[in-house]
Amino acid sequence: MPNSKNTQRILIGEISGAHGIRGDVLVRTYTETPDAIASYGPLTDESGKRSFSLRVVRVTPKGIVARINGIEDRNAAEPLRGIKLYVGRDRLPDPKGAEYYYADLIGLDAVSDDSSALGKIVSVQNFGAGDLLELKPADGSATEFIPFEDRYVPNIDLQSRTIVIRRPDVTGSEDDEANDVEEDSEESDRL
Structure with missing residues (x-):
């Protein structure tokens, strides 16, 4: 409800x-x-x-x-x-622009870009490095934290009680590895 x-x-x-x-x-x-x-x-x-x-x-x-x-x-x-x-x-006053009250986010149905059900937002936390949405996956697996940033949360619809989530790639992509190699190469050039 x-x-x-x-x-x-x-x-x-x-x-x-x-x-x-x-x-x-x-x-x-x-x-x-x-x-x-x-x-x-x-x-x-x-x-x-x-x-x-x-x-x-x-x-x-x-x-x-x-x-x-x-x-x-x-x-x-x-x-x-x-x-x-x-x-x-x-x-309380209505939030301005892209601001939200934590309580308005809790309980939202999380979906992917293609509208597949991901689970529910069960809390909003901030351990000092920015807001994190705690997602309880629909499959019953352990909760996970999603950074509350535009690239991971591109759309919030309070009327329909849904939030679009793009899970961060925690395995590291080839682009990340290529950037790491470039940084290592630049660092060795400076030595």
Whole structure:
């Protein structure tokens, strides 16, 4: 069943600890600008049962320092450490151009250029070198990571819930080998 934009919740921050004695908290934000997290109104925890209204006190390199309605001192703020903060997908702006929310990509049906079924996108990861789509192949084999780059992901259709995937050639092609030989030759010429 496709994800509904109206009911889906998106992780946009996490309370990383208490800050000071007045009940302020340090929040690691996942919004484009850190202080934008407060502009979405009340946020909820993972269960959706608890609600948090944030007011940004200041932005720091570690995140934002915020006040939460009803939290008056450090003792009340301490137990909030680790709470993930969510907002309804319908309260977020539509992405611009070729931008996507990770949550919109998860669950897409992956197909090849010829529309053959490849599997489903089960997560989006970033280990520091760029975004990777985790593809769960239709044949039940182990998941694989696909670089989220135009040459490997030439088309995304959120309306039809499909994504075109061109798997990277991990075996190395003759062109790659020829380039390696050329580089080795150039390097030996310089010695």
